[in-house]
Structures are given as structure tokens and as C-alpha cells.
Amino acid sequence: MKDFTAAAGRLRSLSLGAKLLYSAFAIASxxxxxxSWRLYGAMVQDAGAAGYYAGAPAAAPPPAPAQVPAAADGPALDLGPELDLPGAPETPRVLVEQISERKLLEVTHFHLFSVPVYVLILAHLWLLARLPSWLHTAGVAAAVVTSGLHIAAPWLIRGAPGAAALMPISGIAMLLSLGAMAVVSTVDMWLPRRPRRGPAGSSEETDLATPG
Incomplete structure (x- = not known):
């Protein structure tokens, strides 16, 4: 833990192997x-979060306006009897079944053990980046709040379908906060290290991968 109480910018002192490892983790994140965002869209489809988590009925799309053929210039032609033709077939709507309480418990159980670890690792890299301390604090707070709100959103929507907008809003906020952590940390660790002044005025560099 002493690395987090030292000056910021320790990511740049990592060994090449550590940089490759953490960069791969950030890219995978x-x-x-x-x-995850694409999977959310595939699950809720047209019904939205209210239909998937609370079973609210999906709003029917407005009917397409009927097209009236324009009248042609000149004398009217006798086209014979009118035929009652069937209208154009409507595109079938995919029904979205409300998620059961047991399945939602399973999803929440999995997320409660995986998302905190995910946030923990990214936050550690974020705290080692060369950034102002207030930005460190703000980034960690944003990651914790948005991820916690996104985990709780399905249960909140299940009790109050009117809060369906909470799911995409918290998801976008979590995507931006964690994505920013991953990108900034990866860029910072590959920047050149700044030499540190030794006691005799000579410059020295500290490598986190080596003791001493």
C-alpha cells in the first residue's frame, strides 16, 4: 500500500512485463x-428496461400513414371494380419476457463478486497514474457510485418501472468512468519516466519491479 501514499506517476516505473500485463487488462476491460452494453440492448430489445425487469407492457409503434395515390391529370379512366387487397404485412414484434426473480438474483450474485474486483484493479492503476490527488478521488468515487448504482438498477426498476431510465443512464456513466480509468492509466504507464533527483544531485529512476 505504500505505493499509493507516494508521489503519483508510479505507473511509468513499472517493468515492461508489468506494463504489458496491465495494458492487456485495460484493453480487455x-x-x-x-x-456488456451490446448484450444489454440484445436482452431488453424494444421493450426497454421497464419491460425486461418489471414486466411493463411495451408501447405499440404508431401505425404507418396510408399512402394515397396522386390524381393524374386528364380524364378519369374506368379501371373496373375495386379489389379489396390485404395490406402490407406488419413486421412481427419480438416479445420480451420479464426476467424471473431467481434469475435476477443469480445475475446480481455474479455481479456483486465480479464488478467490485473489476473496479478495484482499475482504481489501483488509476491511483498510480500521474494525476492530481483531487482527480484520483473524483475518479474512484465516480467508478464506485456508478457501478453500485448499475448493479442496483434492475431491482429499483423492478419495484418502480418508471425508473427505467436509470439502467441506461447508470450503464453509460459506468462505461465512461471505467473506460476513462483504463485509457488514462494505460497511456500514462507507457509515457517516459521522469528522473528523480538523488541526494547528491544525480538523477536516478525507481523501478517498481525491483526491490530497494
Missing amino acids: IVGLLV
Whole structure:
């Protein structure tokens, strides 16, 4: 823990192997966030969060306006008897079944053990980046609040379908906060290290991978 009480910018002192490892984790984190957002859209579909989590009926799309053929210039033609033709078939709507309480418990149980670890690792990298202390605090607070709110959102929507907007809002906020942590930390760790002045005025560099 002493690394977090020292001056910021320790990411740049990591060994090459550690930088490759943490960079791979950060890239995988960003990909995971994007895949999670795509999975959310595939699950709720047209019904939205209120229909998926609370079973609220989905709003029917407005009917398409009927197209009236324009009248042609000139004398009217006798086209014979009118035929009663069937209208254009409507695109079938995919029904979204409300998630059961047991399945929602399973999803929440999994997220409660995985998301905190995910946030913990990214926050550690964020705290080691060369950034102002207030930005360290703000970033960690944003990551904790948005991820916690996103985990709780399905249960809040289940009790109050009117709060359906909470799911995409918290998801976008978590995507931005954790994504920013991953990108900034990865960029910072690959920047050149700044030499540190030794006691005799000579410059020296500290490597986190080596003791001493």
C-alpha cells in the first residue's frame, strides 16, 4: 500500500512485463464494457428496461400513414371494380419476457463478486497514474457510485418501472468512468519516466519491479 501514499506517476516505473500485463487488462476491460452494453440492448430489445425487469407492457409503434395515390391529370379512366387487397404485412414484434426473480438474483450474485474486483484493479492503476490527488478521488468515487448504482438498477426498476431510465443512464456513466480509468492509466504507464533527483544531485529512476 505504500505505493499509493507516494508521489503519483508510479505507473511509468513499472517493468515492461508489468506494463504489458496491465495494458492487456485495460484493453480487455474496455472491450468487456462495450460487449456488456451490446448484450444489454440484445436482452431488453424494444421493450426497454421497464419491460425486461418489471414486466411493463411495451408501447405499440404508431401505425404507418396510408399512402394515397396522386390524381393524374386528364380524364378519369374506368379501371373496373375495386379489389379489396390485404395490406402490407406488419413486421412481427419480438416479445420480451420479464426476467424471473431467481434469475435476477443469480445475475446480481455474479455481479456483486465480479464488478467490485473489476473496479478495484482499475482504481489501483488509476491511483498510480500521474494525476492530481483531487482527480484520483473524483475518479474512484465516480467508478464506485456508478457501478453500485448499475448493479442496483434492475431491482429499483423492478419495484418502480418508471425508473427505467436509470439502467441506461447508470450503464453509460459506468462505461465512461471505467473506460476513462483504463485509457488514462494505460497511456500514462507507457509515457517516459521522469528522473528523480538523488541526494547528491544525480538523477536516478525507481523501478517498481525491483526491490530497494
